[in-house]
Structures are given as C-alpha cells and as structure tokens.
Amino acid sequence: MPLINDHSLPEDLYSADAVGAIDRYVIDQQGVNGFDLMQAAAASAFRRLVRIWPDASSILVLCGAGNNGGDGYLVAANAKRHGIDVHCVAVAPVEKLKGDARKAWQKAEADGVEVQALGDGDQDLSKLPFDRVDLIVDAMLGTGATGAPREPFACIIDRCNQATTPVLAIDVPSGLDSTRGTVAGVAVRAEVTVTFIALKLGLFTGAGTECCGHLVFESLDTDEWASESGQRPVAKRVDWSSMASTLPRRPANAHKGRFGHVLVVAGERGFGGAGILAAEAAARSGAGLISLATRGEYVGAALARCPSIMAKAVIHGSELQPLIEAASVIVCGPGIGRGAWGQQMLQQVIASGKPRILDADALNLMAGRAARPSDDHVLTPHPGEAARMLGCEVSEVESDRLAAATRMQQRYGGVVLLKGAGTVIASEQALPVIVSGSNPGMATGGMGDVLSGLIGSLMGQCGDLQQAAMLGAALHLAAADVASETKGFMGLLPNDVIDSLPRVLARTESGAGISSGSSQAGV
Structure with a gap:
C-alpha cells in the first residue's frame, strides 16, 4: 500500500446514534436524496480504493442487509464499470434488502455484477476467494449493528482476518462498536477504513485503533449540517499535528526560570529507573529546572544518565519539604511503592496543594482511601x-473508556488521563479529549513514567493542567512513532522515546510541525 499523507480528520467525535441522526437530518430536513447520498459514499470509497491500491485487478465485496451493504453493492458496481474483476457476496439474503440498499443491489446487478448468495447456515466458505483477490471490501455490518456478530457473519469475519489479503472497511469494520470502541465476539481488522458524514468515537479508542487501521474521512459535503442537526459531539480528537502549535514558544531572551521547576518524587528501592525516566523526560521536553527526590542508591545513576538533574536522596517525608517549596509542579508516583516510604512521599505532595501529576503507585495508594476531589x-x-x-473490573473500564475516565474525574476531580490506545482525557471544564493513534511498541514498562515527566514539564511551561495533559500525551505518541522508525515496535524502550523528543520538538520549533505518524492521524 502506498504511503498517503492526508491529515484531514476533523476534531469532533460523535456517538453512532448521533451520526445516524445527522444522516437522517440531511435526508429528511435538507432534502438530500438518500440513494444519491449512498452513491456519493460508494464513489468516494471507490476513489480511495483506486488511490491506495492502484494495481488491484480483483476484489471480493462482502455485503450485509442494511445501508452498509448498499454501499458495498455500489462499490462493486463502480469496480465493475472500471474493469476490475468483482466477486460480490450477499452475506445476508437479498430478500432482506429494503429501500436504498435494495436499489443499490439492483443497480449493481444492472451494471453486470454477479451477486453470489450465501445460503442460510452455509458455513463452507472454501469457494470464496479470500486469498485469491487483491482486496477484500467489508460492507457487512454498519454502525447500527450491536452485540456479537451472528452467523454467517462471525465465520466470515474470522476468515477475513485469517486471509493475507488486505481489507478495506466501509464506514466501520464489521463487529466493532463504533461508539465505545469495543468488540463483542469478533471484528474485522481492516488495513484501511473509509468512514462518512461524521467521525464516530469508537473508531479512535480501545479496539477501534486495531480494527480500523488507517482511517479516511469523507464528509460527503454534509459538514455544515452536523451542527444544524442538533447533535453534539461527545469528545474532541487531537494529535501532535493539531497540538504542536499550542506549545509555548521561547523568546530570544528566555531564561530557565520561565519554564518551570519540576520536582519528580519517585524511585523506591527496586524501582529506581522510574524516577530517572520521568526526570529525564522532563529535561528533554523543555523544563527549566528538574529536581529528583529518590532513594540514595539511585542518585549516582540519575546524574550519570542526565547530569542536569538535581538529584537528592530522601529518606523521610519531612526531608521533602524544602524541595516542594522550590518546585512549581510535582510529579509523584513512578516507582514509589506502596510501603511507608511511598505513603510519606505522597502525603507530603498532596498536602502541598501544588499542581501535581500523580501516576502509578500514587494512584494505587489513593485507591484505598476516601475520594478527595482536587482541581490541582x-x-x-x-x-x-x-x-x-473506581472499585470495578478492568473489563468494565475497557468496555467504555470514555465513561470510565469521566466517572473517575467526577470522583477525584482535576484532569484524568486514561492511558491506552486512543488515550482519553477528561476534565470538568471541557469535552473529553481523545488523543488519536496508537503504537504497540509503547506496551512496555516505563512508558508511563516518561509520560508523567512530560506532563509535568509541560505544566511548568504552559501553566494549565488540561493543556499539559493533551500536549504530553500527543508528544509522547509522536516521539514513540519517530523512535519506531528505526527501533521498530518489539525493540522499543522508554529511553528511545526520550531520545526522540528533541527531534520531534526541533521540527516543531522550525515551524515544520510533525504529525504523530500513527494509524489514526489520517491517511
């Protein structure tokens, strides 16, 4: 697949129901013919197909019963007219087709597309050319489908995922909940997804980042009607390309006192690297001054790694007070453990009332206490x-990441950044934010320590917790993507991300900007 650079994704993210309502508003209130809109969607998807796979000479189009299936039939008709060998399969019986979807099937057949029916209960898919075509087009289950896919859809989705042939998903990969980003059963893992009308939240977080692959957006000229429809976004989407311009600029007469003094409180015995990673990440992202309060045995290692850090051995919580007084922002939690030392450190940090980033064991210690909301x-x-x-299971958090982050913010206050693919940031002042994109190389210990240091550094520079969280998460991902260009995913380490920070920031300072390079920065 050729590299395509198109960073045209809008920032508003909607629920699947809201996108459906916008679609109906365009048809019912603005007088746009529904079948014309379906043809526009199919034409735009086919243009992307040809652009991304210009050498594709044969395709397998899998069509369901709803409007998503109608899109598929019209894509098949477009391909047939352009001389592509089309294998079109009605996964749902054509007798179930109604309205515009039925018109689409009729048009496909009129244009010479031979539609192969998949009989009820027919599980023998050996005759379908999953591995004998250049591309599979998934138009089986759209945004209206909920729950685990039934047969024969589930079996065909499995077969798509086993094939070596790339998949183009129409609007949403079949089986993915496009509001929550979850999969109940199985879902298509597409190489490219072309989505329409407005962006669905679930394409950008959780399993959506894996299922969608590269994401392409086609508004079908309905942009102006989204707000008129009365539907409101449930979240905003950001990435480094959209956030870089908000990074505080440095005047020629800048001095270190203008960019914050970050105190990192981290590193109980056995976890010394956590504090060093957080402190160095703060140093590499522009903090004016960085202090590290840690166990004495790690001071030498910290100075050897980054001599600009002011590292101090701390044994008792009372020794932390002078360091807290000098700091403008505190990062606490990486590797502090859950014993007496970590509890003393956290108690002093919270009592200070200073802006703080709490991570790792600081959060585990807080989980056992009564909730004390804070704006700091x-x-x-x-x-x-x-x-x-939250006192729940991990599966509950992952079943609705946006809701979990919002609940946590309501209970604990401040800003909550729920890590994972499609990071969620929730605050009281604004809509939740999704930092779009993912990088599988970041699934290793120490990456969170780097992130906490970045947010602390950026808080010291911009003075706003919400902006610092957004900048930090976007910069973290951008640096990981840059590091992956040479390190790959399996060999990526947290210090590789730190080492890539200057490269990302240098591009931004030069005015060139940089996108995260991840799958959902748009293709």
Whole structure:
C-alpha cells in the first residue's frame, strides 16, 4: 500500500446514534436524496480504493442487509464499470434488502455484477476467494449493528482476518462498536477504513485503533449540517499535528526560570529507573529546572544518565519539604511503592496543594482511601489502576473508556488521563479529549513514567493542567512513532522515546510541525 499523507480528520467525535441522526437530518430536513447520498459514499470509497491500491485487478465485496451493504453493492458496481474483476457476496439474503440498499443491489446487478448468495447456515466458505483477490471490501455490518456478530457473519469475519489479503472497511469494520470502541465476539481488522458524514468515537479508542487501521474521512459535503442537526459531539480528537502549535514558544531572551521547576518524587528501592525516566523526560521536553527526590542508591545513576538533574536522596517525608517549596509542579508516583516510604512521599505532595501529576503507585495508594476531589492534579492511570480507583473490573473500564475516565474525574476531580490506545482525557471544564493513534511498541514498562515527566514539564511551561495533559500525551505518541522508525515496535524502550523528543520538538520549533505518524492521524 502506498504511503498517503492526508491529515484531514476533523476534531469532533460523535456517538453512532448521533451520526445516524445527522444522516437522517440531511435526508429528511435538507432534502438530500438518500440513494444519491449512498452513491456519493460508494464513489468516494471507490476513489480511495483506486488511490491506495492502484494495481488491484480483483476484489471480493462482502455485503450485509442494511445501508452498509448498499454501499458495498455500489462499490462493486463502480469496480465493475472500471474493469476490475468483482466477486460480490450477499452475506445476508437479498430478500432482506429494503429501500436504498435494495436499489443499490439492483443497480449493481444492472451494471453486470454477479451477486453470489450465501445460503442460510452455509458455513463452507472454501469457494470464496479470500486469498485469491487483491482486496477484500467489508460492507457487512454498519454502525447500527450491536452485540456479537451472528452467523454467517462471525465465520466470515474470522476468515477475513485469517486471509493475507488486505481489507478495506466501509464506514466501520464489521463487529466493532463504533461508539465505545469495543468488540463483542469478533471484528474485522481492516488495513484501511473509509468512514462518512461524521467521525464516530469508537473508531479512535480501545479496539477501534486495531480494527480500523488507517482511517479516511469523507464528509460527503454534509459538514455544515452536523451542527444544524442538533447533535453534539461527545469528545474532541487531537494529535501532535493539531497540538504542536499550542506549545509555548521561547523568546530570544528566555531564561530557565520561565519554564518551570519540576520536582519528580519517585524511585523506591527496586524501582529506581522510574524516577530517572520521568526526570529525564522532563529535561528533554523543555523544563527549566528538574529536581529528583529518590532513594540514595539511585542518585549516582540519575546524574550519570542526565547530569542536569538535581538529584537528592530522601529518606523521610519531612526531608521533602524544602524541595516542594522550590518546585512549581510535582510529579509523584513512578516507582514509589506502596510501603511507608511511598505513603510519606505522597502525603507530603498532596498536602502541598501544588499542581501535581500523580501516576502509578500514587494512584494505587489513593485507591484505598476516601475520594478527595482536587482541581490541582492530573491523574494518569492505566486501565488496571483506573479499575482499582473506581472499585470495578478492568473489563468494565475497557468496555467504555470514555465513561470510565469521566466517572473517575467526577470522583477525584482535576484532569484524568486514561492511558491506552486512543488515550482519553477528561476534565470538568471541557469535552473529553481523545488523543488519536496508537503504537504497540509503547506496551512496555516505563512508558508511563516518561509520560508523567512530560506532563509535568509541560505544566511548568504552559501553566494549565488540561493543556499539559493533551500536549504530553500527543508528544509522547509522536516521539514513540519517530523512535519506531528505526527501533521498530518489539525493540522499543522508554529511553528511545526520550531520545526522540528533541527531534520531534526541533521540527516543531522550525515551524515544520510533525504529525504523530500513527494509524489514526489520517491517511
């Protein structure tokens, strides 16, 4: 597949129901013919197909019973007219087709497309050319489908995922909940997804990042009607390309006192690297001054790794007070453990009332206490920590990441950053934010320590917790993507991400900007 650069994704994210309502508003209130809109969607999907796979000479189109299936039939008709060998399969009986979807099937047949019916209960898919075509087009289950796919859909989805042939998903990969980003059963893993009208939240978080692959958006000229429809977005989407311009610029007469003094409180015995990673990430992302309060045995290692860090051995919580007084923002939690040392450190940090980023064991310690909402902190849990703080199972957090982050923010206050593919940021002042994109190389210990240091550094520079969280998460992903270009995913380490920060920031400072390079920055 050729590299395509099209960073045209809008920022508003809607629920699947809201996108359906916008679609109906366009048809019912604006007088746009529904079949014309379906033809426009199919034509735009086919244009993308030809652009991305220009050498495709044969395709397999899998069509369901709803309007998503109608899109598929019209894509098949477009392909047939352009001389592509089309294998079109009616996964749902054509007798079930109604309205515009039925018109689409009729048009496909009129244009010479031979539609192969898949008989009820027929599980023998050996005759379908999953591995004998250049591309599979998934038009089986659209945004209206909920729950685990039934047969024969489930079996065909499995077969799509086993094939070596790339998949183009129409609007949403079949089986994916396009509001919550979850999969109940199985879902198509597409290489490219072309989605229409407005962006669905579930394409950008959780399993959506894996199922969608590269995401392409086609508004079908309905942009102006989304707000007129009365539907409101449930979240905003950001990435580094959209956030880089908000990074505070440095005047020629800048001095270190203008960019914050970050105190990192981290590193109980056995976890010394956590504090070093957080402190160095803060140093590499523009903090004016960085102090590290850690166990004495790690001071030498911290200075050897990054001599600009002011590292101090701390034994008792009382020794932390002078460091807290000097700091403008505090990062606490990476590797502090859950014993007496970590409890003392956290108690002093919270009592200070200073802006703080709380991560890792700071969150685990908070989970066992009564909730004390605060406007002065950013909490950065992974799903396991979020589950402990909410008193629920990890599966419940992952079943609705947006709702989990919102619940946690309501209970603990401040800003909550729920880590994972499609990071969710929730605050009281604004709509939730999704940092779009994912990088599988970041699934290793220490990446969260880097993120906490980044957010602390950016908080010291911009003075706003919400903006710092958004900037930090977007920069974190952008640096990981840059590091992956040479390190790959399996060999990626947290220090590789730190080492890539100057490269990302240098591009931004030069005015060139940089996108995250991830699958959902748009293709």
